[in-house]
Amino acid sequence: MRVNFLLRLQSTALQRRSVQQQYVPQHKPVFDDDIKRLEDFLLSKPNILVLTGAGISTESGIPDYRSEGVGLYARTNHKPIQHIEFLNSANVRKRYWARNFVGWPNFSATQPNGTHHALARFEREMRVQSVVTQNVDRLHTKAGSKNVVELHGSGYVVKCLSCDYRIDRHEFQNILSSLNPAFKDAPAMIRPDGDVDIPQEYIDNFQIPPCPQCSNNLKPEIVFFGDSVPKERVDLIAKMVYDSDGLLVLGSSLLVFSGYRIVLQTKDLKLPVAIVNIGETRADHLADIKISAKCGDVIPKLFDFRKNSKTTA
Template sequence: MRVSNLLRFRSTSLQRCSIKQQYVPQHKPALDDDIKRLEDFLLSKPNVVVLTGAGISTESGIPDYRSEGVGLYARTNHKPIQHMEFLKSSNVRKRYWARNFVGWPSFSGKQANATHHALSRFEREMRIQSVVTQNVDRLHTKAGTKNVVELHGSGYVIKCLSCEYRTDRHEFQHILASLNSTFNNVLEMTRPDGDVEIPLDYIENFKIPDCPQCGGDLKPDIVFFGDCVPRQRLDKIAEMVYNSDGLLVLGSSLLVFSGYRIVLQTKDLKLPVAIVNIGDTRADHLADIKISAKCGDVIPKLFDYRTSGSANSNS
């Protein structure tokens, strides 16, 4: 009986690992020399700003958009929501919220991985200044990082487009569930590739609540494609870069200008930039260090030997 349970546990663990890794693009192993170079960079620049992209969350089972063969563009018919379409079309809003409702249990259940936890450790050890993330998944916060700026907002907050009303996404899920009791088989609508497939009649009948304060439309506090990052947020990031001694980019192709802009600001200040990303990025020509590798093969290994050596010396 114990052997059977152990085998079942191992099988489940391997399956979960396989699901998480299916969104990670093909990559070569990280080289020890590259890890040492990046470690030396951080030792000499203990006040860097870290900019993270979707590439650090693929190891948590959240697909990115652009990775060859494994990104959402390659795997599914999913296209990112456009800001103006969401504002103008009630049908677009219905489709968005129906998909979001079905996908929320899986998305919100994702956990921070070794890279997120390593950055949290670096913050506690005062090896980095702060984290700016292009992701809306809150995984840095789940890992315990305190000084996080969410460049594109968060999927965990719902806001009104007409007034200052805000509510928690978990609470909003309960409201949507009460209005859409026919969505009892939501798990069956999530495909193995992570996309959501909802019958058209479900979407047409999906009910979305109005803002309880003013009756306006509700949307996640996310900067959709075609929208602008709030000026106050951009100013805060610019100040963080100005007070830093460099930038470390993790898991981002930097094709979206809001992220690329931060690299340009750093170089304008004549500060160094290090990049860890599988494949090319828009800013490779500006990087002082570029490591083409999986973040999880590099970042958790930084400074790790010092901890191990200390432990061994005390034993």
């Protein structure tokens, strides 16, 4: 009985890892020399700023948009929600919230991986200044990082488009559940923005509550495509770059300008930039160090005291 139980646990763990890895694009093994080179870079710059993108969350089972073969654009004809469409169309808002409602349980249950945990450890050890993330999945916070700036907001907060009303996304899920009791059996797949595909008839019947303070429309606190990052957030990040001694980019192609701008600000200050990403990025020509590899093969191995202690012994 015990053997069968252990075999089932092992099988479940293998299945979970398989699902998590299905969104990681093909990549080559990393060289030990590259890890050592990046480690030396960070040792000389203890006040480094880290910029992360969707490529660090693929290993947690959240797909990115652009990766060849496994990214959302490669697998479906789905396009992310556009800010102007959400503002102007009640049908678009209904479609978004219906899909988000169905996808939320899986999206919110996603757990951090080795890269998230390593960055949280680096922060505790004062090896990095803070993390600016382009992701809305809050996995850095789940991993224990404290100094996190969410460049594009978070899927974990809902706000009113007109007044200062805000509500936790988990609490909002309960409200949506009470209004839409017919919605059951969430699909297993998720998207980078928590969206999913569901039948049109479900969307047509989906009910969305208005803001309880002003009766206007509610929106996740996410900077949708076509929207602008709030100026105070842009200014805060610019100050963080100014106070840093360099930038480490992890898992981002930097095709979105809000992320690429941070690299440009860093280089304008004549500070170094290191990039770890599978495949090319928009800023490869600006990088002082570029490692084309999976972040999970590199970052958790940095400052690995267990490895170093074994070597010493």
